Amino acid sequence: MYHNLLSYLALVLVVAIPLIITALGGMFTERGGVTNIGLEGLMVIGAFLGILFINKVPAAAVGGSYVLFFLGSLVAASGGILFSFFHAIAAVKMRADQIISATAINILTPALALFLTFTLNLGQGDKLPINANPFRISEVPLLSKIPFIGDLFFTNVLPSIYVGIVILIAAYIVLYKTKFGLRLRACGENPHAADAAGINIYRMRMTGVMISGALAGLGGFYLILGFTIEFDANVSGYGFLAIAVLIFGNWKPFNVALSALLFSALLTLSKGVAFFPALENLGINSNIWSMLPYVATIIVLILTSKNSLAPKAIGQIYDKGER
Amino acid sequence: MDKIKGAWRKFIGFMQKMIQSIKRFFAKPKVKKVFQSIWIAIKKAILFIFKLLKQPVIINSLLAIFFGLLVGFIVMWATAGSFDTAVQGLMRLLKGGSTNLQSFGNVLFRSAPLILVGLSVAFAFKTGLFNIGASGQYMVGGITALYIANLVTMPAPYHFILAALGAIVAGAIWGFVPGLLKSKFNVNEVITTIMMNYIATYLTVILAYRAAVYDNLLTAVNTTFPTANIPKVGLDTIFPNSNIDLSIIIAIGVAILIWFILKKTTLGYQLKAVGHSPEGSKYAGINNKRNVIISMMIAGALAGLAAAMSYLPLKPDYFRPVTKINPMGFEGISVALIAFSNPIGIIFSGVMISYIKQGALTMQFVGFNKEITNIITSVIIYMIAISSFIGFYFRNRSHKRKIKKMLLNKGGETDVS
Numbered sequence: 220m221y222h223n224l225l226s227y228l229a230l231v232l233v234v235a236i237p238l239i240i241t242a243l244g245g246m247f248t249e250r251g252g253v254t255n256i257g258l259e260g261l262m263v264i265g266a267f268l269g270i271l272f273i274n275k276v277p278a279a280a281v282g283g284s285y286v287l288f289f290l291g292s293l294v295a296a297s298g299g300i301l302f303s304f305f306h307a308i309a310a311v312k313m314r315a316d317q318i319i320s321a322t323a324i325n326i327l328t329p330a331l332a333l334f335l336t337f338t339l340n341l342g343q344g345d346k347l348p349i350n351a352n353p354f355r356i357s358e359v360p361l362l363s364k365i366p367f368i369g370d371l372f373f374t375n376v377l378p379s380i381y382v383g384i385v386i387l388i389a390a391y392i393v394l395y396k397t398k399f400g401l402r403l404r405a406c407g408e409n410p411h412a413a414d415a416a417g418i419n420i421y422r423m424r425m426t427g428v429m430i431s432g433a434l435a436g437l438g439g440f441y442l443i444l445g446f447t448i449e450f451d452a453n454v455s456g457y458g459f460l461a462i463a464v465l466i467f468g469n470w471k472p473f474n475v476a477l478s479a480l481l482f483s484a485l486l487t488l489s490k491g492v493a494f495f496p497a498l499e500n501l502g503i504n505s506n507i508w509s510m511l512p513y514v515a516t517i518i519v520l521i522l523t524s525k526n527s528l529a530p531k532a533i534g535q536i537y538d539k540g541e542r
Numbered sequence: 543m544d545k546i547k548g549a550w551r552k553f554i555g556f557m558q559k560m561i562q563s564i565k566r567f568f569a570k571p572k573v574k575k576v577f578q579s580i581w582i583a584i585k586k587a588i589l590f591i592f593k594l595l596k597q598p599v600i601i602n603s604l605l606a607i608f609f610g611l612l613v614g615f616i617v618m619w620a621t622a623g624s625f626d627t628a629v630q631g632l633m634r635l636l637k638g639g640s641t642n643l644q645s646f647g648n649v650l651f652r653s654a655p656l657i658l659v660g661l662s663v664a665f666a667f668k669t670g671l672f673n674i675g676a677s678g679q680y681m682v683g684g685i686t687a688l689y690i691a692n693l694v695t696m697p698a699p700y701h702f703i704l705a706a707l708g709a710i711v712a713g714a715i716w717g718f719v720p721g722l723l724k725s726k727f728n729v730n731e732v733i734t735t736i737m738m739n740y741i742a743t744y745l746t747v748i749l750a751y752r753a754a755v756y757d758n759l760l761t762a763v764n765t766t767f768p769t770a771n772i773p774k775v776g777l778d779t780i781f782p783n784s785n786i787d788l789s790i791i792i793a794i795g796v797a798i799l800i801w802f803i804l805k806k807t808t809l810g811y812q813l814k815a816v817g818h819s820p821e822g823s824k825y826a827g828i829n830n831k832r833n834v835i836i837s838m839m840i841a842g843a844l845a846g847l848a849a850a851m852s853y854l855p856l857k858p859d860y861f862r863p864v865t866k867i868n869p870m871g872f873e874g875i876s877v878a879l880i881a882f883s884n885p886i887g888i889i890f891s892g893v894m895i896s897y898i899k900q901g902a903l904t905m906q907f908v909g910f911n912k913e914i915t916n917i918i919t920s921v922i923i924y925m926i927a928i929s930s931f932i933g934f935y936f937r938n939r940s941h942k943r944k945i946k947k948m949l950l951n952k953g954g955e956t957d958v959s
Contacts, residue, residue: 256674256732309924313931318672318732322875323924330916331617337911338621345911456867459736466733509865510744513737517723520734524727 223494225370230491232371234457235483236383237262237442241461242468242475243390244299244434250394250470251427252407252532257306257321258435259458260328261299265436266443267332269295270347270450273354284353288378292437299436300429302328307428311421314536325458332452347450349443351377379441386434391472403427407530410537420537435461460486463516469528485512589940602933603880603887606925607894611635614918618910631910638901647781649897651855654789657892658848659870660877661800662713662841667883668804669837670817671724675735676845677871678742679716683709683846684853684861685746688763691770691854692755701769706850713846714839716742721838725831731838739867750863762860763853772855789851794889796847801885813837845871876919879926895919 241258248255255261273291278284302324309320337345359373372380394400405413406423414420435458442457443450464482468475484491489508492498567573611632619628638645659676666673673679687709696704720734750756750763757764772787780786804810815823816833824830848870852859877895881887895915902912 305924309928313928315927315931319879319927320924322674322872322879323920323927326872326876326916326923327920330913330920334617334911334913334917335621337913338909345913453866456736456740459733463733463737466730504748506744506748506865510741513740513744516737517719517729517734520729521723521727524729 225367227487227491227494228371229376230487231480231483232380233377233445234442234486235480236379237438237445238457238461238464238479238483239383239438239476240386240441241435241438241458242464242479243386243472244431244438245461245465246390246394246431246468246470246472246475247403247434248428248431249465249533250407250530251403251424252410252530252535252537253307253310253424253428254317254534255303255306255310255321255428255431256318256459256462257303257324258431258461259454259456260321260325261303261432261435262439262442262454262458263332263452264302264328264439265295265299266439266450266454267328267336267347267452268298268436269440270349270443271341274342274347274349278353285378288354292379292382292440295436295440296433297436299432299434299439301432303429303432303435304425306432307425311424311428311537314538317534317536329452336452342450345451349448349450351444354378354444377441377445379445382437383441386437387472387476394472399426404530406537407532410532410535414537414539424537460512460516463520466527466529467516467519467523469523470530471528482512482516485515488512589936600887602926602929603882603891606880606922606929609925610918610922613921614914617917618914622909627908630908631905631914634904634908635898635901635914638898638904643781644784645900647778647784647786649893649900650781650790651784651786652900653893653896654793655848655852655870656873656877656896657793657797657888658844658851659874660881660888660892661797661885662844662848663871663874663878664881664883664885664888665800665804665844666837666841667878668817669813669833670820671721671834671837671841672732673717673735673838673841673845674732674871674875675717675720675738676841676848676874677868678735678739679713679842679845680849680870681739681742681746681868682716683713684849685749685763686712686846687850687853688755688861689749691767692764696769698769699773701767702772702854705770705854706847709846709850710843711846713849714843717838717840717842717845718835721835724838725834739871743865743867746861747863747865750861756863760860762862765853765858765860770854772851774856785855785857787855789855792847792851793892796844797885797889800844804885809836845874848874873919876923879923880919882926 241262244261245255245258269291272294273287276287276290278287281287281290306317306320306324309315310317333345336342336347342348354377356376356378357374363369363373365373394404402413402418403423403426405416405418406420406427410420413423438457438461439454442454460482461479464479465475467482468478488511489505492503492505492508568577614635615628615632618631619625622628622631659680662676662679663673687705690705690708691701694701694704716738720729720731720738723729723734724731755763772789774787775791777786777788777790778784802810804814812823812828813833813836815826815828816830816837820830823833852870853861873895877888877891880891880894898918899912899915902910902915905912905914
């Protein structure tokens with residue numbers, strides 16, 4: 220039983236860390252007042268570039284597999300930044316409909332990844348193979364001896380788990396303890412007042428969107444690395460789920476992390492039932508287990524709609540001349 | 543050292559003389575005039591292009607399509623590494639659907655569902671709703687149509703009509719849920735429709751695997767139901783050997799109907815008012831909540847009908863139980879946006895998307911993946927998203943310049959209205 224629970228929770232963490240990272244990215248853009256449903260597409264491009272990088276660059280050339288992992292993460296994040304820039308400039312500077320320009324990214328990046336993989340023969344057909352094993356940390360000395368926590372967090376894990384925790388804490392500090400965070404939040408709540416106070420709304424919002432691009436790219440990379448052995452330019456809607464996680468987490472970093480854990484527990488249920496004989500014996504179709512998180516999302520959204528703390532100016536185009 | 547210095551000085555002197563002579567050359571009144579007039583002509587040409595750009599929506603669409611093809615071409619050029627291969631790829635893309643009447647008939651045949659899904663997205667757009675859920679509505683519509691086609695026995699035309707109606711109702715129900723949630727609980731329809739997509743995916747997988755409809759050899763839902771097939775109504779005599787059937791006529795008819803509803807009826811006016819200004823329409827006594835639900839239901843119904851058009855023909859799409867969201871809904875978004883959500887425009891944008899998709903199928907022979915169509919459509923969508931800004935920017939600039947000129951001509955008078 221202990222081992223079953225442990226392997227289920229490990230599976231939950233594999234999904235939860237990328238979700239947390241991506242949802243935190245969503246938090247930065249939405250707190251600045253720009254919606255970004257392009258997170259899905261940004262995850263795809265991050266995953267594509269990151270996987271491509273770690274596939275093509277030998278670990279020995281850069282000094283060990285962990286350095287390669289770190290560099291791959293950087294590549295994934297910068298890919299996300301590059302493509303989120305298109306959304307940022309359209310949505311912030313050019314007053315485009317934020318949903319439409321983000322949709323363009325969602326259509327572009329999977330197509331681009333598939334096209335490049337196929338045309339340049341980067342993998343097998345239009346799929347990229349993935350081998351995450353060299354990056355696994357088999358055991359962290361001392362810490363892995365702690366009961367339960369040691370088994371879950373410090374034995375046979377990907378480094379992404381630590382990156383995720385660092386990002387979570389950093390996101391909290393940046394958003395609540397720095398000048399930048401305060402200004403960003405002001406842009407999302409009352410841009411006109413913020414503008415009057417001398418804040419450059421456009422620059423703030425652009426930065427917010429690009430942070431979301433970096434984090435979504437990173438999230439996509441970690442998700443694909445931990446979850447599958449083959450990448451076909453598809454992150455199974457986790458970018459959209461990250462937005463639901465964000466809404467459920469009320470746009471606050473630690474709440475977002477908690478709701479991501481909850482969602483991941485539901486998301487992995489269809490695979491996780493195998494670890495729990497009692498649930499498996501119910502004989503419920505696995506597709507119903509798979510459906511559950513999405514039904515739960517809708518119910519949760521209904522329940523939280525009454526006391527939602529959404530940024531006030533979210534999705535609104537900022538126009539200096541408007542009164 | 544001195545030698546070098548001397549040479550350097552000489553060189554400098556020579557350059558100064560050169561510059562002076564060039565300056566003198568351009569200072570000549572005749573030359574100046576010629577260059578000025580060339581410069582003005584270029585400016586005029588650019589202004590003229592943007593004058594067109596800011597005028598009718600059609601030009602915006604065409605320019606966006608042009609940019610999309612341009613970027614697609616550049617991507618092909620960059621990946622293939624040779625200009626010729628990229629040109630070949632582009633030619634295949636552009637010619638693929640027009641080699642003969644048969645393939646053009648197939649283009650029209652494939653465009654019917656695209657037009658209907660595009661109408662679904664566009665209709666919700668007009669009410670200020672973003673229907674990403676067209677995929678889900680399409681899937682439940684499709685499975686309902688297939689169930690009716692497989693399990694009900696009926697004479698020929700009625701069976702098809704019943705199956706299509708079933709698809710419409712199923713799609714409408716799937717659109718009703720996000721509409722209700724939006725109006726009752728103010729839950730963002732973007733998220734709920736995405737969630738409904740996933741629920742539809744898993745639900746249809748369960749339903750498609752049922753022994754009553756599943757065909758093991760086909761690994762898809764059974765497709766032989768002669769009485770429920772879409773009638774061909776003799777269109778295949780115009781486009782010999784093609785799969786064309788009544789669906790394209792239905793799609794065009796529905797597009798005209800939607801145009802009529804939006805343009806000429808009270809319901810359409812109310813829906814547009816809600817989309818334009820929720821507060822204002824509320825003040826005018828329009829029932830916002832009811833209109834949101836109606837709009838989503840009609841959008842869902844259209845997506846459902848689209849599914850009937852692609853799963854019921856004699857040569858249908860296969861309904862395979864895969865746990866992936868059907869991409870049709872996203873294609874619908876492209877179709878709607880390219881036409882700026884104009885129902886009549888959607889007929890053309892639907893045919894266009896279908897056309898380049900047909901062309902892309904033949905591109906694999908020169909080593910390109912068919913995904914290039916999605917790259918192109920995404921660029922088109924992006925250009926359309928920013929087109930109003932670009933038009934506005936140039937209009938604003940030319941306006942400012944006009945004011946400046948007037949001020950100069952009138953010697954500082956402030957009468958610039």
